[in-house]
Amino acid sequence: MLTVKNINTYYGQVHALKNVSLHLKQGEIVTLIGAYGAGKTTILNSLSAVTPVRNGEITFAGEPIQSLAPERIVELGISQVPEGRQVFKPLTVEDNLELGAYLRYRRREGRARIRASLDEIYRLFPRLQERRRQLAGTLSGGEQQMLAIGRALMARPKLLLLDEPSMGLAPLVVQEIFAVIAALTRDYGTTVLLVEQNAKAALKLASRGYVLETGKVILEESSTELLGNKEVQRAYLGKEKKEIWER
Amino acid sequence: MDFSQQLSQYLLSGLATGAIYALIGLGFAIIYNSTGIINFAQGEFVMLGGMFGVYFYTVHQFPLVAALLLAVLCAAASGVAFERLAIRPMRRAPPLGLVIITIGGSILVRGIAMLVWGKDTHALPGFSGDEPIILSGATLLPQHLWIFALTVLLIIANKLFFQYTITGKALRACAVNQRAAGLVGIDVRRMVMFSFLLASGMGALAGIIVAPLTMTSYDVGIMLGLKGFCAAIIGGMSNGIGTVLGGLLLGVLEALGAGLISSGYKDAVTFIILLLILFLRPQGLFSRGESERV
Numbered sequence: 001m002l003t004v005k006n007i008n009t010y011y012g013q014v015h016a017l018k019n020v021s022l023h024l025k026q027g028e029i030v031t032l033i034g035a036y037g038a039g040k041t042t043i044l045n046s047l048s049a050v051t052p053v054r055n056g057e058i059t060f061a062g063e064p065i066q067s068l069a070p071e072r073i074v075e076l077g078i079s080q081v082p083e084g085r086q087v088f089k090p091l092t093v094e095d096n097l098e099l100g101a102y103l104r105y106r107r108r109e110g111r112a113r114i115r116a117s118l119d120e121i122y123r124l125f126p127r128l129q130e131r132r133r134q135l136a137g138t139l140s141g142g143e144q145q146m147l148a149i150g151r152a153l154m155a156r157p158k159l160l161l162l163d164e165p166s167m168g169l170a171p172l173v174v175q176e177i178f179a180v181i182a183a184l185t186r187d188y189g190t191t192v193l194l195v196e197q198n199a200k201a202a203l204k205l206a207s208r209g210y211v212l213e214t215g216k217v218i219l220e221e222s223s224t225e226l227l228g229n230k231e232v233q234r235a236y237l238g239k240e241k242k243e244i245w246e247r
Numbered sequence: 248m249d250f251s252q253q254l255s256q257y258l259l260s261g262l263a264t265g266a267i268y269a270l271i272g273l274g275f276a277i278i279y280n281s282t283g284i285i286n287f288a289q290g291e292f293v294m295l296g297g298m299f300g301v302y303f304y305t306v307h308q309f310p311l312v313a314a315l316l317l318a319v320l321c322a323a324a325s326g327v328a329f330e331r332l333a334i335r336p337m338r339r340a341p342p343l344g345l346v347i348i349t350i351g352g353s354i355l356v357r358g359i360a361m362l363v364w365g366k367d368t369h370a371l372p373g374f375s376g377d378e379p380i381i382l383s384g385a386t387l388l389p390q391h392l393w394i395f396a397l398t399v400l401l402i403i404a405n406k407l408f409f410q411y412t413i414t415g416k417a418l419r420a421c422a423v424n425q426r427a428a429g430l431v432g433i434d435v436r437r438m439v440m441f442s443f444l445l446a447s448g449m450g451a452l453a454g455i456i457v458a459p460l461t462m463t464s465y466d467v468g469i470m471l472g473l474k475g476f477c478a479a480i481i482g483g484m485s486n487g488i489g490t491v492l493g494g495l496l497l498g499v500l501e502a503l504g505a506g507l508i509s510s511g512y513k514d515a516v517t518f519i520i521l522l523l524i525l526f527l528r529p530q531g532l533f534s535r536g537e538s539e540r541v
Contacts (some may be wrong), residue, residue, distance in 0.1 A: 006386050048430060074432035086427035088420045103432040105413040151431060 001026045001191060002047075002078075002159060007056030007066070009039075009046045017053070018215045024159065029185055029192040031202040031223075033236050034212035040195040041083055044161045047193075048080045049073050060159070067128045068142055075103050081159035083164045083195075085148040089137030093128055097121055100154025114154075121150040124180055139203050142173035149180070159191045160184070165174075166198045174198070178205050199236040203227050211236075252384035257502040259382070263391045263460070266398035266499020269491040271475025273405060274446035276486040279479070280422035281442040288329060288353035289450055290472015295322040296451025297463035298360060301369040309327075311374055325356070326447025330440050338436075343454045350444035353468065360465040364533040371458040390459045397456055401449065402491055409486065418442060448476070470514065479519040483531020492533060 002024040009017040017039050024030050032040045045051040046223060048059065049070045056197035058066040060076060068076075077102075088096050098105075101114045122129035125146040131139060136147055145165055162181065166174040182205060184190045196202035203209055203223040211232060217230070226232050271293055278286045299318035303309045309317065333352045337345060363501045373390040409415040420428045421438045429435050454463065454471070461467070474497065481493030497517060504516035524532065 050426070050429060070429045071432040071434050074430070080430050082427060082430055086430075088423045088427065088447075090423055091416065091419060098413060099416055099420050099428075099433070100431050100437055102413060102417055106432075155432065 001061055001139075002193075003057075003059045004043075004047075005057040005059075007053040007058060008044060008049070009042055009053050009169070011042075011051070015214055017046065018050075019056070019218055020212075020215070022210055022217060022220070024191055024193060027185055027191055028208065029181070029194060029206040031196055031199075031206040031209045032212055033196065033199040033202060033226075033232075035211055037214070038203045038212040039215040040212055041163055043212075044080055044163050044195060047073070047078060050080075062079040064134055071103065074155055074157075077156070077158035078161065079155045079159075080161040081148045081152045081153035081163060081165065084167065085141075085144045087134035087136040087139075087144050087151065089135065093136055093147055094118070094132040095210070096151050096153050101235060103155060110171070116158065117154055121153055124153075125150055142169050142177070145169060145173075145177060146180075148211050149200070153184075157190065159193065162192060162194045163168055163196055164197060166201065166210060168198060174201065191204055199232075200227070249384075253506065255383055256385040257506040259385050259387055261499035261502030262495055263394045263498070264457070264501065265478075265495035266394050267453045267457045267494070268478040268497050269494025270398060270401060271450050271471055272478030272482060272490040272494050273326070273402075273486055274346075275476055275479040276482070276484050276490050277418075277442050277446045277449075279419055279484050280486055281344075282334075282439050284334075284342050284349065285450075286344065286354060286443075286446065287346065287349045287472065287476075289446060289475060290352045290468035290470070291317070291356040292322050292326050292447035292450040292468075293454035293471045293475070294360060294463065294465065294468030295325055295356070296454030296466070297371065297458040297467065298364055298454075299362035299368070299451070300455035300458055301371050301463060302364070304371060305369070315455060316451075318455055319448050322451030322454070323444050325447035326450075327440055327444045329447070334439070334443070335436065353472070357465055357468060364465060368462045368464040369458075370462050371455070372429060373459040376464040377408055385478070388460070390456070394456050394460075396451065400453065402404065405449075406487065414441070473521075477513045477517050477524075480521060480524055481532050483533060485531070485533070489531055489533040493531070496532075528533075 004020060004022045006019045006021055007017055008019060009016065021044060032043060034040050037150065043052060045242050046053045056066065057064060060078060065073060088099065101117065104114055127143055128146055128150055130192055131143065136144065139147060167178055178201060181192060185192060194202055194206060203226055206223050208222050209226045210217050221229065230244055267505045271289060275288050276287065278284065296318055300314060300322045303317045304311065304314035329352055331389050333348055334345060337348055340351045373388060374393050377388060380389065408418060416443065417428065418438055420433060421435050425435050478494035479496050480494060482489030497520060500520060501513055501516050504514040
């Protein structure tokens, strides 16, 4: 459903993405792994048109989207949950969620249908319902992450871009959030592109993964193969692999 | 007239001018909150409101409501044009640069107004006559009642708009986090333009309703703008009740200062308050610490 072909993105003079190509199939969870500065977030931002690509082609559901404005991207069904959650802190939880459906309000979609989506989000994250009148800034980190995901889902995206959803969260909360992501693809058929520092957890959730290094895709494999790949284990899966680490 | 009568007179007229300052201050706050810049041209839209009011009501003899609406519309349209021509092309400039641009813009608007309408002071008749009303020893003009009524109405409308409509919420979202606002599909540039529309429309209305009391001319915008700025500073740049209270407080203190000390000190009172607030409580008088987790 999404095809990215040879895109190049620059931050001023810095060449952040070098001929990156990737693709996603309907209903898939795909993860991007790589060190800080490898270009993972830049890929998401290029897809969301926040940092537009300089050249290359992005097609979504058969339509070229690389030169569209950010709000058109959301309208077509690609929503991003940004790094660091970025909820609207002085607004209430419910206001945050309603703003997620901003374009649906603009399109004059009936209130009843937006209300129904809101109830669905509350079903996915009951804790948000308990706190619906609270200001988003008073929520815990995990709850803010749930809110950020809920806000993105309010646009009813076909493709969800998740940037570091586990950052700074307790392992139990991470499990809870990952379980919801799995449920999203299972129950709603939402396609997910997941950027994670926690490569191991991400590969367990995803069916495929891309490995990035300094703005380039250096590897594309199924998750099981990546989990078994010695290079990947050494570089991204961490210290518990003693036999490699202490060689 | 004994002292208590005098006092209630000062309070009443102070509250009326204070209400005007509050409206102008809200304009400052709306733009500051959605763009991070202090729009020093805000006073000029107040002036434009008054001048367009005179133009439509006394020169062209339009009915009152039509003249009011037209004047507000024209001033708001000027506000939008100002944003498009002066602010948007310079979007990448740092906030200080933009603030300087608004000062430059205000001089331009003032100059054009002078060329078009001349340097004379213009009077706008009171909306429902100039027959004073005696209220517990203090005299009150019908125009004062207009000011109170319209201000209260506008403040309530403002509150409802920001609290309950999706566009109001979107504006607040832009104020908090433009990046995230863009990611949910809010067109941030349109919201910035919209905030200029709101602020200049609101300022224009303030300029019209105060014109029958103070007269208007091409250069009233400087002082009124600074007073509104002061109200917004007292209110901690909130686009809510803080700025309203700030405006009322400023109006009353100014009236008391002018009445009890000397009318020559009327403007000095404002600026002493402004300096004191900036030195001692730059976050505003009414802002409470917000509890927030990261």
